[in-house]
Amino acid sequence: MVLFFLLCNTLLIASALFFIFRRNYRNHIALLYIIVVQIFYLMFTPWYNYLDNDNFAFNTLLSTYDYSLGLFILSLHLVFFYLGYLIFELKKNDKIFKSSHNQSVNYNIGIKVSKFYLLLLLMLTINAISGEINLYDILVGKEESETLGFKGATNYLSSFADSLIILFLMSIYFKSKKVFNIVFMTITVILFLILGFRYRLLLLAFGIMFIYIKTNLKSGRKVIKLGLLGFFFFFIFMFFSENRINFYSQNYSKIVYNPLDFNYSSIRDNTQGSLVDFAIYKYMGDDRTNHDLGESMFIYPIIMVTPSSFFKNSEKPYPAPQINAIDDALGVPRSYGQACTFLGMSFFSFSYFGVIVFSFLFGMCISSWEINNANNLKLFINISFLLASFQLYTRGYFGLFLLPLVYMLIAVYLIKYRLSFFK
Numbered sequence: 001m002v003l004f005f006l007l008c009n010t011l012l013i014a015s016a017l018f019f020i021f022r023r024n025y026r027n028h029i030a031l032l033y034i035i036v037v038q039i040f041y042l043m044f045t046p047w048y049n050y051l052d053n054d055n056f057a058f059n060t061l062l063s064t065y066d067y068s069l070g071l072f073i074l075s076l077h078l079v080f081f082y083l084g085y086l087i088f089e090l091k092k093n094d095k096i097f098k099s100s101h102n103q104s105v106n107y108n109i110g111i112k113v114s115k116f117y118l119l120l121l122l123m124l125t126i127n128a129i130s131g132e133i134n135l136y137d138i139l140v141g142k143e144e145s146e147t148l149g150f151k152g153a154t155n156y157l158s159s160f161a162d163s164l165i166i167l168f169l170m171s172i173y174f175k176s177k178k179v180f181n182i183v184f185m186t187i188t189v190i191l192f193l194i195l196g197f198r199y200r201l202l203l204l205a206f207g208i209m210f211i212y213i214k215t216n217l218k219s220g221r222k223v224i225k226l227g228l229l230g231f232f233f234f235f236i237f238m239f240f241s242e243n244r245i246n247f248y249s250q251n252y253s254k255i256v257y258n259p260l261d262f263n264y265s266s267i268r269d270n271t272q273g274s275l276v277d278f279a280i281y282k283y284m285g286d287d288r289t290n291h292d293l294g295e296s297m298f299i300y301p302i303i304m305v306t307p308s309s310f311f312k313n314s315e316k317p318y319p320a321p322q323i324n325a326i327d328d329a330l331g332v333p334r335s336y337g338q339a340c341t342f343l344g345m346s347f348f349s350f351s352y353f354g355v356i357v358f359s360f361l362f363g364m365c366i367s368s369w370e371i372n373n374a375n376n377l378k379l380f381i382n383i384s385f386l387l388a389s390f391q392l393y394t395r396g397y398f399g400l401f402l403l404p405l406v407y408m409l410i411a412v413y414l415i416k417y418r419l420s421f422f423k
Helices: 002-022 025-052 063-091 103-130 137-142 161-173 179-194 200-218 220-248 273-285 295-305 322-330 342-368 376-395 401-417
Strands: none
Touching: 002 025, 002 063, 002 179, 025 063, 025 200, 025 273, 025 342, 025 376, 063 220, 063 273, 063 342, 103 161, 103 179, 161 179, 161 200, 161 273, 161 376, 161 401, 200 220, 200 376, 273 322, 273 342, 295 401, 322 342, 342 376
8 A cells, every 4th residue: 555655646746747847837837846845855755765664753663554644645635735726727827928027127126136135144244243153253163152043142133044045036036246146145155054054045046946947948958957957956955964064063174075975865864754744643543642723833833923021931832732742753852853744734733624725725825826927026925935835845834934934025025115215
């Protein structure tokens, strides 16, 4: 049964890819993005473990029944996600992509984006300095403390690092000067490396691919260039993933540069969300916990953004029930930092009903966030939603969707409405 469901789910994903390339694939960039995530974060580890005959989810032994159940729930998700996407697509016109760039307008907006980017970097620098860490010492490796998760004076300001992603994409799209883009890219990557923001580097890469497809992909030669660009980003991501601990602990002498020396098994280590889901299903099937009816999904994001002073003894009621269930189901401490996926979150909240309904709604959302005929403000609103959905889909926590989304949208709307004083 395990092989049967693996093949069925693979066929579902392959059918979705056939649908994309059978039609005008430029009208389904968001769907293609989600399919890439599904392949790596939902299907890669189940296939890997099946071929490797590995039945463990960390310290929990999964039976054939546990695997079959998990893959069946994954099938439900894929079916209703694609149905939601297709039904919403029927209400839209599948028009041939048309670019509507205006060079003079783009240049003016590009100048505003550049200025706002510099202002934001200045604000982040002041926030970091206020946190009593010398940025120069970090860069040259003299800072003794690790900087992973460093918040500076306040976490509210440090979270504006998410805004840098969307601002850099706007800088490319609106044709800011190349020298600005090179400087922005360098500073942004260094900042994310210092703070250990690996997922933000991945979102930055996805965003660049969105802009590239949106503005450049018009011929077979461009498709080949896209493939080479994707290959390049893969090795860049592997470099960051391999060396991120060395960067935020300032062990620059231990940085690994040779791609042949990279630990490619780390791909599996970072895409085990499906195994976490399977362990949760087993955990709940053994009646060791109950569905939380959306408490982790909807209540804890509110707790996350509420100042600690509003709670008794200034202590927030952490962790969420879903987090406790994950650690108990896997038999690991919280320091492992494991998370379920969108499926595990939905099932933990509302069982099969949650998986079916939320998968269908998520498919409709992805269709509504397509970037095919979106331009200017609408384009970057859609890209913000798509990039933020990565955390929701792979980490199964609604707060990790809302927080980066809010900070990216703040940047988008400030560019649109609040920069007249820069003229």
